[in-house]
Amino acid sequence: MLVMAVLVAASLYFIIPPSQKTRLGLDLQGGLEIVYSAKTADGKAPSSAELDQTIGILDRRVNGLGVTESAIQKQGTDQVSVSLPGVKDAQQALQIIGKTAQLEFFKDDPRSRPVGPVASKDAALKQLKRQGVSKAEIEGLSTDGTTADYSLIQSPADPVSGQPEQWYVYKRPPAMTGDAVKGARAGFGQGGKPNVLIDFTSEGSRQFQKITRELYRSGLLKNEPQTFAIVLDNVMESDPMIDYTDPGLRDGISSGAEISGGNMTLQESKDLAFVLKTGALPVKLIPAFQQQVSATLGKDSLNQGLIAGLIGLGLVLIYMLVYYRFLGLVADLALIVYGILLWGLFSAIPVTLTLPGIAGMILTIGVAADANVVIFERIKEEVRYGKTVRSAVNSGYARGFKTILDANILTMLTAAVLFVFATASPKGFALTLILGVLVSMLTAVLFTRAMLGVLAGFAFFSRPVFMGVSASQIEATTAAESRTGAARRRRAATRTEVDGGPAPAAVSTAAAAAPAPPAGGRRTSTSRKKKKKRR
Amino acid sequence: MNFFRRIYSFDYMGHKRWWFTISAIIIGAGLISMFVKGGGNPVQGLNYGLEFKEGTRVTVAFEKQPTLGDVRQILADAGYADAQIQETPNVSGTDLKGFQIQTTTLSTTEQDKVKQALNDAFTIAKPSGTEVYSLETVGATFGRQVVSSSIKAVAIALLLILIYVTFRFQWKFAVGAIAAEIHDLLIVVGIYSLTGREVTTATIAAVLTILGYSLYDTVIVYDRIRENQPKLSRMPYGDMVNVSIWETLTRSINTTMIVLFPVLCLDLFGGATLKDFAFALLVGILSGAYSSIFVASPILTVFKEREPQNRKLKLAARSDQR
Numbered sequence: 001m002l003v004m005a006v007l008v009a010a011s012l013y014f015i016i017p018p019s020q021k022t023r024l025g026l027d028l029q030g031g032l033e034i035v036y037s038a039k040t041a042d043g044k045a046p047s048s049a050e051l052d053q054t055i056g057i058l059d060r061r062v063n064g065l066g067v068t069e070s071a072i073q074k075q076g077t078d079q080v081s082v083s084l085p086g087v088k089d090a091q092q093a094l095q096i097i098g099k100t101a102q103l104e105f106f107k108d109d110p111r112s113r114p115v116g117p118v119a120s121k122d123a124a125l126k127q128l129k130r131q132g133v134s135k136a137e138i139e140g141l142s143t144d145g146t147t148a149d150y151s152l153i154q155s156p157a158d159p160v161s162g163q164p165e166q167w168y169v170y171k172r173p174p175a176m177t178g179d180a181v182k183g184a185r186a187g188f189g190q191g192g193k194p195n196v197l198i199d200f201t202s203e204g205s206r207q208f209q210k211i212t213r214e215l216y217r218s219g220l221l222k223n224e225p226q227t228f229a230i231v232l233d234n235v236m237e238s239d240p241m242i243d244y245t246d247p248g249l250r251d252g253i254s255s256g257a258e259i260s261g262g263n264m265t266l267q268e269s270k271d272l273a274f275v276l277k278t279g280a281l282p283v284k285l286i287p288a289f290q291q292q293v294s295a296t297l298g299k300d301s302l303n304q305g306l307i308a309g310l311i312g313l314g315l316v317l318i319y320m321l322v323y324y325r326f327l328g329l330v331a332d333l334a335l336i337v338y339g340i341l342l343w344g345l346f347s348a349i350p351v352t353l354t355l356p357g358i359a360g361m362i363l364t365i366g367v368a369a370d371a372n373v374v375i376f377e378r379i380k381e382e383v384r385y386g387k388t389v390r391s392a393v394n395s396g397y398a399r400g401f402k403t404i405l406d407a408n409i410l411t412m413l414t415a416a417v418l419f420v421f422a423t424a425s426p427k428g429f430a431l432t433l434i435l436g437v438l439v440s441m442l443t444a445v446l447f448t449r450a451m452l453g454v455l456a457g458f459a460f461f462s463r464p465v466f467m468g469v470s471a472s473q474i475e476a477t478t479a480a481e482s483r484t485g486a487a488r489r490r491r492a493a494t495r496t497e498v499d500g501g502p503a504p505a506a507v508s509t510a511a512a513a514a515p516a517p518p519a520g521g522r523r524t525s526t527s528r529k530k531k532k533k534r535r
Numbered sequence: 536m537n538f539f540r541r542i543y544s545f546d547y548m549g550h551k552r553w554w555f556t557i558s559a560i561i562i563g564a565g566l567i568s569m570f571v572k573g574g575g576n577p578v579q580g581l582n583y584g585l586e587f588k589e590g591t592r593v594t595v596a597f598e599k600q601p602t603l604g605d606v607r608q609i610l611a612d613a614g615y616a617d618a619q620i621q622e623t624p625n626v627s628g629t630d631l632k633g634f635q636i637q638t639t640t641l642s643t644t645e646q647d648k649v650k651q652a653l654n655d656a657f658t659i660a661k662p663s664g665t666e667v668y669s670l671e672t673v674g675a676t677f678g679r680q681v682v683s684s685s686i687k688a689v690a691i692a693l694l695l696i697l698i699y700v701t702f703r704f705q706w707k708f709a710v711g712a713i714a715a716e717i718h719d720l721l722i723v724v725g726i727y728s729l730t731g732r733e734v735t736t737a738t739i740a741a742v743l744t745i746l747g748y749s750l751y752d753t754v755i756v757y758d759r760i761r762e763n764q765p766k767l768s769r770m771p772y773g774d775m776v777n778v779s780i781w782e783t784l785t786r787s788i789n790t791t792m793i794v795l796f797p798v799l800c801l802d803l804f805g806g807a808t809l810k811d812f813a814f815a816l817l818v819g820i821l822s823g824a825y826s827s828i829f830v831a832s833p834i835l836t837v838f839k840e841r842e843p844q845n846r847k848l849k850l851a852a853r854s855d856q857r
Contacts, residue, residue: 027808076680090670091643091646091647091650094643094646095643098643287672288673289671289672289673290591290670290671290672290673291669291670291671291672292668292669292670292671293669294666294667294668294669300806301806301808301809304804304805304806304809305801305805305806305809307804308797308800308801308803308804308805308809309797309800309801311800311804312796312797312798312799312800312801313797315796315797315800316793316796316797319792319793319796320793323789355806355808355809356737356740356808356812358809359737359801359805359808359809359812359813362797362798362800362801363744363748363794363797363798363816365797366790366793366794366795366796366797366798367748367751367794369793369794370751370790370793370794373786373789373790373793374755374786374790377783377785377786377789381782399762402758403754403755403758406703406754406758407750407751407754407755409699410696410699410700410747410750410751410754411744411747411748411750411751412747413692413695413696413699413747414692414695414696414743414744414746414747415743415744415747417688417691417692417695417743418688418692418740418743418744420688421684421685421687421688421691429740429744429812430740430743433744433747
């Protein structure tokens with residue numbers, strides 16, 4: 001009893017105030033959840049190290065979004081789930097998180113760029129095919145955008161300059177990759193347009209200088225300005241020109257590069273700089289599942305779940321009280337204690353409450369009450385078979401609990417299987433179910449048992465009516481008594497009685513489990529009578 | 536009134552064939568429905584939710600109250616003429632009329648475009664400062680993974696139950712319990728096929744929960760049978776099972792009722808996801824209560840009556856009756 005009081009007090013401490021101490025899942029507070037399938041650039045399954053690296057980078061990107069309580073998890077061997085509860089701008093988050101951010105620099109000479117510019121993807125692929133590239137290679141390029149030897153690059157339409165969409169095929173490997181990038185920041189370029197400035201590492205600077213120097217020289221040779229392409233995730237961001245008439249560029253450019261293509265908004269340039277800074281993902285992320293819940297819908301779901309739970313709890317409390325009278329009151333108290341403990345547990349340990357979790361909680365209200373029903377029925381039975389209330393409570397509790405244990409272990413076994421195999425949302429349900437069943441057994445052991453023990457000491461408690469054994473039940477069953485096996489069992493029970501002694505009241509009121517058998521039960525009861533004779 | 540008395544003295548085991556027939560009819564109807572609707576492939580005979588398909592689903596409410604046709608028009612203009620649109624009377628608890636729009640998988644930019652188009656046309660409602668707008672996207676492989684992992688989970692759960700019941704009782708008990716489990720599963724799946732209700736991940740979680748919980752009543756009866764067996768060892772097995780059922784009937788009914796209350800409340804007052812859970816649980820719990828008496832116990836009896844000493848007792852009882 002004392003243990004129980006301490007536990008309840010501790011739970012209350014954890015619960016109050018509820019608004020701050022209960023962690024809500026994103027289906028209840030709104031937010032964004034995405035499950036990505038990860039693939040390497042050429043469409044293969046990622047290695048475990050690549051996936052871990054991806055999670056690290058995603059973590060940095062998510063932190064940059066300023067979302068608290070975000071969670072990034074590996075799912076299976078090739079999936080990553082990202083959950084962002086309470087995120088304000090889901091679209092922006094999607095743009096930033098899932099971006100591979102594979103930055104590449106290609107030279108624009110015919111050797112590096114076998115195709116382009118052409119007007120469509122199909123035209124680009126057709127032209128490449130005419131150059132004798134294999135069919136498998138073309139197909140790979142069509143689905144993945146990148147193969148070991150080629151990259152298919154799109155240059156989106158520019159509404160300002162009126163330039164239409166264009167497609168290119170570049171030969172891999174690129175002249176430079178994002179590995180050479182040290183940092184990136186948003187700024188303003190020519191005409192005050194937002195751009196992104198890229199800083200290179202020392203190695204990157206050397207590479208960039210070499211490329212630009214080569215372009216300058218070939219520009220001089222051909223008497224024609226040369227360009228190179230800055231490509232991000234197979235989209236051409238910039239196509240800067242190296243002016244061969246400017247002698248200042250003779251030794252190439254070492255300071256840094258600028259992405260100014262298209263008509264970036266300031267926000268877009270900031271996002272791009274941020275993504276480049278956090279580094280490129282080693283894999284491509286394809287959204288496999290995406291759920292976006294607005295805060296309003298989340299709150300509605302929470303309220304509905306709570307209302308359903310409270311009404312359900314109320315109905316169970318009333319049913320127990322009506323059916324089991326005084327014992328029902330004990331059960332109701334136990335249920336309320338159970339509710340406080342479960343909620344306390346949920347607030348104390350870092351479990352996020354989700355909608356399925358609420359369903360699990362509500363179901364466990366029933367499971368917890370079931371435990372009381374089984375124990376009480378057993379006690380009533382023991383009273384009917386002639387035990388004193390006190391010993392009936394003891395043996396009834398012990399036997400009832402054994403049944404509950406078996407039933408609950410089966411429930412927990414399947415919940416555990418569900419927890420191991422299921423994906424995100426049923427997992428929460430399984431966890432609540434397991435915790436709920438455990439707490440319900442704890443309540444049955446610590447609270448119900450103690451309450452019954454204390455009550456059995458009082459004189460008023462030993463009246464059968466408190467057990468729900470009513471007078472009408474007694475009259476109806478006394479006649480049937482001798483005909484059923486119950487009588488025999490009752491005698492056996494009285495014989496084995498140790499601490500109870502004779503119980504006159506209980507014997508006369510003993511109600512057999514089976515009342516007078518009408519037509520349907522005749523055959524069995526006859527056979528039993530016969531058997532008795534043989535005995 | 537007589538009914539209530541009779542259920543406490545009815546010869547359940549004597550009417551085994553009836554129970555088996557009733558269950559067979561219900562399960563048969565479900566299986567036929569699955570085969571017919573699935574065009575020969577029963578797995579296809581269910582109405583799978585978005586989680587199992589490929590596509591994007593948007594749930595949204597608007598300030599201007601457009602008709603279904605208006606929304607369809609705007610989507611068609613945006614290039615999504617094939618979108619499936621459903622009207623829902625009130626979006627989870629709000630008084631606003633809402634729409635559920637299901638399209639092929641949309642990329643992030645396409646999602647933006649659709650949202651913008653809808654907002655421009657009808658203004659997305661913001662009852663308490665935040666938009667009533669939610670979006671789900673599912674890729675092709677996701678659903679397949681969910682289904683395959685669920686089937687694995689069911690198989691493993693059944694195996695564990697088989698082992699546990701064999702360990703605590705006896706393998707003959709375990710066979711009855713597993714038969715009851717499969718019975719419950721088939722009934723839930725069959726009813727989903729017959730009613731055409733949408734199968735979601737919530738449904739699958741509920742079905743797995745049923746696997747565990749529907750044995751509650753079965754364990755209660757089994758426990759009593761195990762306890763009665765030495766005491767009533769001279770009674771024919773079927774009669775002993777009958778007595779055990781009579782003695783535990785009240786608690787079977789009460790435990791079922793008590794779990795049904797909260798589940799019913801979930802079904803009546805919960806939001807869409809909770810309703811999904813609740814319906815599957817409701818069917819499963821009822822079926823589980825039924826199967827403990829009408830499937831698990833009769834099958835146990837069938838096996839047990841084949842044991843020599845039980846067969847003798849049964850024959851003796853029969854000749855006594857004549």
